[in-house]
Amino acid sequence: MLIKFNLIDREGNKVSIEAEKGITIREAVMDKLTPGNFGLCEGNNICATCHVYVDEKDIQKLKPAEQDEIENMETNDIDQTEFSRLSCQIELNEEVKDITVKMEQPRR
Numbered sequence: 001m002l003i004k005f006n007l008i009d010r011e012g013n014k015v016s017i018e019a020e021k022g023i024t025i026r027e028a029v030m031d032k033l034t035p036g037n038f039g040l041c042e043g044n045n046i047c048a049t050c051h052v053y054v055d056e057k058d059i060q061k062l063k064p065a066e067q068d069e070i071e072n073m074e075t076n077d078i079d080q081t082e083f084s085r086l087s088c089q090i091e092l093n094e095e096v097k098d099i100t101v102k103m104e105q106p107r108r
Contacts, residue, residue: 003092008102010035021094025087025101026050035103043088045069048076050087055100059083062090062099078104 002018007029009015019028026039029050041047045068054062062085065073069089073080087101 003094003097005092005096005098006100007033008100009033010103010105014100019092021092023092025052025090025092027088028092029087029103038103039088041088045072045086045088048072048078048086051076051078051080051104052085052087052090052101053081053083053104054085054090055102056083058096058099058101061096065089 001021003021004016004018005025005028007015007017017028017032019031024043026043029035030039037049039050041049051073065085066089069086072086073084078084090096
């Protein structure tokens, strides 16, 4: 089964992506777009390079972040907000279909 979600890329373009149920948003982004400097730890929840901002209207679709994800975001150099999540921790399923996430701009 395919689950659709929306990604606003680093250039501000909105892209609809369909990916297999059960994979993470990070995996789907890497499969479809292969952006540089994104998801460098390959989904192991240690680098925060897959940080995204979940659209305000969609944040309630997600389970709350677990402690290791929270600590990872707090200890890495990201512009964290109340809508910040790591895309390696968001599994695609019926509950999150049509969610919109925005990629963080890479640090320079």
